[in-house]
Amino acid sequence: EDQVTQSPEALRLQEGESSSLNCSYTVSGLRGLFWYRQDPGKGPEFLFTLYSAGEEKEKERLKATLTKKESFLHITAPKPEDSATYLCAVLVPNTGNQFYFGTGTSLTVIP
Template sequence: EDQVTQSPEALRLQEGESSSLNCSYTVSGLRGLFWYRQDPGKGPEFLFTLYSAGEEKEKERLKATLTKKESFLHITAPKPEDSATYLCAVQGPGGYQKVTFGIGTKLQVIP
């Protein structure tokens, strides 16, 4: 059974204090690893898809990396507007219906 574990559950940062969120996964035959951002009371918003170990993607202050066992979402010099819950999900070989989501990391950036 595919599993996704995100850590920490919650993270509080000062504005400008860089850090990383972790997503550890277990899946037989990774097809894709997804990062989403979810603001309170809203649906998840797509950030990145990573397909193979060694791949990296960047968007503004966010950088996602992937190894064979985990993915990191690095946040450089965060701003208060980066506060949100960040979700990680993996897709196994079962196809589109086999996307497994983690519980998420709730990030709070304090001015």
């Protein structure tokens, strides 16, 4: 069965303390892996799309990487405004444009 697993479930960082979030998947024939940020009470906002192993994308303090089995979201010198839940999702072939989501990592950055 196709699965997407995110770890850790929750992460507390001091401001400036860099870390990484993990998204592992067991999907065959990956067509794309997507990272989203979700603030409390709001819909997810798109961050990155990764298509193939070895690919990297960056945006401000965030950097996403992809291997054949997992993706990492690296957060460098985080600020309190980076506090949010980060979701990853994969697009699976032959599913009618359906995404499979992980359950997310809740990040709290303490000033």
